[in-house]
Amino acid sequence: MKPKLVDIGVNLTDEQFSKDRDQVMERAIDAGVNTMILTGTSVNESQQALELAQQYSDYCYSTAGIHPHYAKNTTDSCYEDLKLLFQAPKVVAAGEMGLDFNRDFSPRPTQETVFQKQLQLAVESGLPAFCHERDAADRFTAIAREFRDYLGGLVVHCFTADKKALYQYLDLDLHIGITGWVCDERRGTHLHPLLKDIPANRLMIETDAPWLLPRSMDKRPKNRRNEPAYLSWVVKTIAEQTGKTYEQVARETSETARNFFNLGPDGQSRRHWEGVR
Numbered sequence: 001m002k003p004k005l006v007d008i009g010v011n012l013t014d015e016q017f018s019k020d021r022d023q024v025m026e027r028a029i030d031a032g033v034n035t036m037i038l039t040g041t042s043v044n045e046s047q048q049a050l051e052l053a054q055q056y057s058d059y060c061y062s063t064a065g066i067h068p069h070y071a072k073n074t075t076d077s078c079y080e081d082l083k084l085l086f087q088a089p090k091v092v093a094a095g096e097m098g099l100d101f102n103r104d105f106s107p108r109p110t111q112e113t114v115f116q117k118q119l120q121l122a123v124e125s126g127l128p129a130f131c132h133e134r135d136a137a138d139r140f141t142a143i144a145r146e147f148r149d150y151l152g153g154l155v156v157h158c159f160t161a162d163k164k165a166l167y168q169y170l171d172l173d174l175h176i177g178i179t180g181w182v183c184d185e186r187r188g189t190h191l192h193p194l195l196k197d198i199p200a201n202r203l204m205i206e207t208d209a210p211w212l213l214p215r216s217m218d219k220r221p222k223n224r225r226n227e228p229a230y231l232s233w234v235v236k237t238i239a240e241q242t243g244k245t246y247e248q249v250a251r252e253t254s255e256t257a258r259n260f261f262n263l264g265p266d267g268q269s270r271r272h273w274e275g276v277r
């Protein structure tokens with residue numbers, strides 16, 4: 001039997017899943033992905049992610065935050081809404097938050113302010129931070145450094161940057177999320193030699209479904225939609241590139257994720273049933 005996997009980034013609220021979420025869940029469990037962290041990228045979506053985590057309570061948790069793309073729409077009441085969401089037992093991280101200087105959908109100073117504000121809320125709530133960074137490694141590092149001593153943990157999800165950025169993050173004792181980007185022979189091979197530089201207790205895996213369908217899959221679905229059941233392809237590439245077995249990568253990434261997100265054994269977050277804040 002294959003060891004269980006934790007997918008730390010699933011955008012299950014996306015409308016691409018609106019018709020067959022039950023089946024997507026079933027296929028995930030069949031594939032051994034028995035724990036999923038559902039990503040919240042706005043107040044609205046964070047609310048929906050929480051509802052889905054409650055619905056699929058045995059397997060799912062959620063995050064609550066504002067993606068840098070939506071930073072420009074953020075008002076003070078959004079932070080109040082996030083604070084309330086952070087109190088829900090199923091919410092195990094603050095985010096998705098961060099900086100995206102690749103698309104620049106929000107002005108950079110606004111992205112930075114909204115990122116800082118959410119890191120402050122993460123500190124106050126005791127939740128780890130689930131973060132996004134594209135083409136913004138230096139500003140991201142500077143801001144993360146301001147808060148690092150007060151944060152329980154911070155993961156740079158969907159890491160796609162270079163060795164310099166990776167080492168900046170590891171120096172700050174951040175966690176790294178690896179997606180199917182590493183399965184992409186056109187744009188992901190620069191990550192291959194870096195995989196073995198990430199300590200096992202800092203490395204977690206994610207599909208970022210419905211995005212980033214692994215290009216290494218033998219039979220790719222016609223609709224190009226990624227789903228948690230395909231997480232094993234990420235494990236495979238990491239195993240190949242680090243010389244570890246599939247089982248070892250599975251075991252190590254699951255244990256790291258359970259520790260990072262404070263997951264209890266029964267679909268509950270440890271911070272709630274042990275009163276850890």
Ligand SMILES: [Zn+2]
Pocket residue numbers: 096131132133157158
């Ligand atoms: Zn992201």
